[in-house]
Amino acid sequence: MAQRVRDIMTSQLVTVEPQASVSAVARKMRDENVGAVLVTEGEELRGLVSDRDLVVRALAEGGDPEQKTVAAACSSDLVTVTPDEDLDHAVALMRERAVRRLPVVEDGRAVGIVSLGDMAIERDAESALGDISAAKSNR
Secondary structure (H helix, E strand, C coil), X not given: CCCEHHHCCECCCCEECCCCEHHHHHHHHHXXXXXXXXXXXXXXXXXXXXXXXXXXXXXXXXXXXXXXXXXXXXXXXXXXXXXXXXXXHHHHHHHHHCCXXXXXXXXXXXXXXEEHHHHHHHHHCCCHHHHHHHCCCCC
């Protein structure tokens, strides 16, 4: 069983700039088959935006999604972990802060992301969440 964040994190990051339009980010999520992307400026992590964030913070407010930027929809008060942190600590942070994804940061830059689904697959692959998270996408 993996013991460190680096053992289960996704290191192929999908990122967008804060100025990207909500529509562009939604298309990128669809094309990359992900539910969240990191918002970066250069190599600096500025936020995280999930598909739910796009709906609740941008689309539900109205306006043109081609004109709205992702900066207004992303979570900027991020909880992060390092690759060498213990998985139990990452789980505790997710529970404490009620988040489903944690950006993984090393030397000030994003190097990965770990999700609730990643944890479920690692800790209890036979659970409903582990089973769903491991299933092939229906897209």
